[in-house]
Amino acid sequence: MQKIEINTTQNVSIEFEAALLRDRILAFIIDFLIMGGASIILSIIISIAFTSAAEYLYYLFIVPIIFFYSLAFETLNHGQSPGKRVMDLKVVKLNGAEPRSSDYVLRWAFRMIDIYLSFGVLAAIFIGSSNKNQRLGDMAAETTIIKIKPAKALRLNDIININSIDNYKPVFPEVKKLSESNMLLIKNVIERYKAFPNQAHREAMRMLVSKVKEEINVDQGSSRDIDFLQTLIKDYVVLTR
Structure with missing residues (x-):
């Protein structure tokens, strides 16, 4: 298991377990299914209950869910979307500080390049080749994703x-x-x-x-x-x- 060493602002070195690419992909799939499911259910409700204003309400409610899902959850839930939470993953700063809202925004802004436009290939290449398992968004925000629970459970x-x-x-x-x-x-x-x-x-x-x-x-x-x-x-x- 790859380890990531983070040097805090107090010049203290702390070692974490790096999130595997496989775990990050599974977390993304879980988030995608949740986001897609919520959008479909909301679309059905809107089309049935608000026929005349359905198109307007799609843009008002569904588009923000699709675009801002990951940003909202990571910002409000301390670096964890539902998918990351299920996979025990978390976004952290490389200097040991708590990520700021601007860091989450920066990571989110690069998702279009890292994930959507390249179908995740670019993100996978950068994560696999980076010493700290970072995609472009992580490099820009000086963040990475760690595993918050040990891989081997103890009894x-x-x-x-x-x-x-x-x-x-x-x-x-x-x-x-x-x-x-x-x-x-x-x-x-x-x-x-x-x-x-x-x-x-x-x-x-x-x-x-x-x-x-x-x-x-x-x-x-x-x-x-x-x-x-x-x-x-x-x-x-x-x-x-």
Whole structure:
């Protein structure tokens, strides 16, 4: 899976999973079907209920749906159209900032060249050849599309193997206050830090430790952040199995 490294305005490097061309195409197809379905249903309603003004109402309601569908959803839904949401994709800025309305407008303006006039061939070529999986609209707006959920799902049973718990005494029994999803998040943070031990993941771990300590009201003592989190995972498995 291709990774995209984004340098934030604080000069912190964060790594994301790049959206596959296949996923972007599927998201586009889903959006096209939704947009087409809504247009057809609205056309039928207009033709039946407003026969005399049908042509005027088509231009008033249906044309804006077709032209502004992606722009409206991405702007109002933080970089996600319904198709992108289904495929767990999101538009992000390469500098780590939140995309502005002007960025979404710029991406949308290039859709005519990238997708419609070239039947998507131009977009596919640029996405496939770009280091950050960008079509022309992304390059102009300095954006790209990432996968917001990991490709491989984790299960709690995969977290840790403890052969014997008879002689193990949990260090932080308060960990039972946390949920299974909390523990999976902790596991993900640990794994990402081990795979990419950069400043961004170190900071993410530090923030997670601070949040967990506040949530369950414990003191990690002199243990390192990663040791503290690994102990929490072990305690949780022992106390909940």
